Amino acid sequence: MNQNTNTKNFFSHEKATFVTIDEASETQKIDNFLLKVLKNVPKSHVYKILRSGEVRVNKKRVDTTYRLKLEDLVRIPPIAIEGQKTQALETPKVQQTAWLEASIIFEDEALLVINKPSGYAVHGGSGLNFGVIELLRHLRPHAKFLELVHRIDRDTSGILLIAKKRSALVNMHEMMRHNRIEKKYTMMVEGEWTEAKKTVELMLKKTLTKIGERRVNVMEDDDHDEDQQLSKSIFYLKKVLGPYSLLEAKLITGRTHQLRVQLAHLGFPILGDDKYGDFKLNKLLEKKGLKRMFLHAFSMKMKHPITEEPLELKAPLPRELDAFVSQCHQ
Numbered sequence: 001m002n003q004n005t006n007t008k009n010f011f012s013h014e015k016a017t018f019v020t021i022d023e024a025s026e027t028q029k030i031d032n033f034l035l036k037v038l039k040n041v042p043k044s045h046v047y048k049i050l051r052s053g054e055v056r057v058n059k060k061r062v063d064t065t066y067r068l069k070l071e072d073l074v075r076i077p078p079i080a081i082e083g084q085k086t087q088a089l090e091t092p093k094v095q096q097t098a099w100l101e102a103s104i105i106f107e108d109e110a111l112l113v114i115n116k117p118s119g120y121a122v123h124g125g126s127g128l129n130f131g132v133i134e135l136l137r138h139l140r141p142h143a144k145f146l147e148l149v150h151r152i153d154r155d156t157s158g159i160l161l162i163a164k165k166r167s168a169l170v171n172m173h174e175m176m177r178h179n180r181i182e183k184k185y186t187m188m189v190e191g192e193w194t195e196a197k198k199t200v201e202l203m204l205k206k207t208l209t210k211i212g213e214r215r216v217n218v219m220e221d222d223d224h225d226e227d228q229q230l231s232k233s234i235f236y237l238k239k240v241l242g243p244y245s246l247l248e249a250k251l252i253t254g255r256t257h258q259l260r261v262q263l264a265h266l267g268f269p270i271l272g273d274d275k276y277g278d279f280k281l282n283k284l285l286e287k288k289g290l291k292r293m294f295l296h297a298f299s300m301k302m303k304h305p306i307t308e309e310p311l312e313l314k315a316p317l318p319r320e321l322d323a324f325v326s327q328c329h330q
Contacts, residue, residue, distance in 0.1 A: 019123070020169075021072040022151050027206075027227065030057065031064040034076070041079055049077055071173055100135055105159070106313055110168040110306045112136075112146070114160050115315040118292040121154040132160065145169075150176065153257070155274070158185070158297025158315045163305075171305035176254065183251045184299040185259060186238070186317065188325070189268040190278055193245035198235045200262050203228045204255050215275065216257045218265045231255040233262055241328035244271065259295065270295050290324045 025033055034046045034055065053061040054077040057068070068074070099117060106113040116122070116132060123131035130138075133148050140146065149161035149172045163169035175181050203219040205228040219228045232252035239246045245268065249259055257276070263269060264276035272282055272293040300313040317325075 016078065017076045019074045019076065020147055021068045021070060021074060022148070025068055026070045028068050029064065030055070030062055030066045030068060030074075033068055033074070037076070038079065045079070049079075100132075100139060105315060106311075110163070110165045111304070112162040112164055113313055114162070116152065116157055116160040117318065118155050118157040122148055122151045122160060133162070136162065149173070150254070152297055153260075153293075153295075155272070155293040156185075156295045156297065157292075157318050157321075159183075159300045159313055160297075161300075165306070168305040172302075175302060175305070179252065180302065182299075182301040183254070183297065185249045185251070186247070186296050186298050187249065187259065187263070188241075188244050188246050188271045188294040188321075188328075189263055190244060190271060190281060191268045192240050192243070193235075193237050193247060193268060195235075196237050199232070200235060200266065201230065201232045202262055202265060204231045204258070204261060205229070206256055214256065216255070216261045218261060229253075229255055231258045231262060233259060235263075241325070244328060246325065260293075288324075288327065289320070292320065294321055294324070296321060 019037070028036075031047065031050060034050065035043060038046055047064070049055050050062075050064060054075075055062070056075040057066060057072050059073075059075075100114065103114045103116065104112065105115050114132070121131040123133045133146065136146055137143065143164065145164055145166060147163050147166075147169050149163050149169060152158065152160055161172065163172060172181070204216050205219050207215050207217055209215055230253060234250045234252065236248045236250075237245065238248055251258065260270055260273050260276045264273070269277040270293055271277070271285055272290055273295075274282065274293070277293075296315070296317055298315050298317065302311050302313075303309065304311045
């Protein structure tokens with residue numbers, strides 16, 4: 001994927017693009033959200049489309065002070081820079097889309113589930129022309145509805161839910177709010193983990209760096225901030241492999257970067273994590289063949305959002321992670 005393509009080219013619809021707000025953008029001011037998504041569009045133009053009412057939230061005009069809420073639907077108009085024609089989406093190359101159909105692990109009239117590879121963002125923006133959802137819409141131009149139910153980090157692989165009906169999207173968001181979707185991840189961390197089962201609860205707060213990158217920090221007990229959120233995970237030890245430990249985690253909450261921040265805070269950073277990990281170790285691991293973060297969403301249990309039948313989804317460990325585990329056994 002071309003990471004240097006102007007964001008203005010990413011919008012795939014000549015009419016408008018619609019973005020459903022998830023936890024990563026919740027509480028952010030609408031102008032900051034647009035500046036992040038339209039990274040290479042002049043700031044003056046971003047404020048122009050805001051003031052003119054071309055940007056809508058839940059079909060209503062908003063001003064620059066509006067703070068986004070979970071599940072807000074943001075309409076972003078086609079971006080036409082003054083003196084230029086509106087830029088349409090470049091046609092994805094064959095190699096960009098070839099993996100998608102092969103990655104589908106479940107599909108019916110309401111729900112599409114893929115085993116997302118590492119290295120693919122779930123949606124475009126921040127210099128990325130195509131995310132998973134844009135590629136899917138390109139492959140299925142006649143689909144009436146395709147929306148992300150949730151997001152997983154670009155460098156994380158595994159189960160990703162996409163709704164094919166608005167009713168399915170609403171129902172799954174309701175299930176997520178009430179912790180009725182069981183999500184499990186597998187990860188390898190630096191260090192020797194000794195506890196068979198460990199419950200971790202930490203208060204987290206999202207921040208932005210000076211260059212606009214999102215970070216999550218652990219709040220100390222004596223810190224009082226209304227923007228902090230409780231994170232809770234249960235970790236299970238699967239195997240100690242020399243200087244590393246293979247773990248599984250069950251998410252109780254679903255905060256941004258939750259597992260990565262919790263484990264780094266405990267002194268067990270995830271191998272290959274380029275934001276919260278051991279950067280010196282990561283460089284050594286690249287030479288040994290681990291060129292990505294060792295974090296994979298392998299299991300999800302829920303009721304079907306329409307039929308309410310039990311649904312169990314599994315995504316096997318990617319070959320590159322399986323190969324690294326085998327290497328650690330030697």
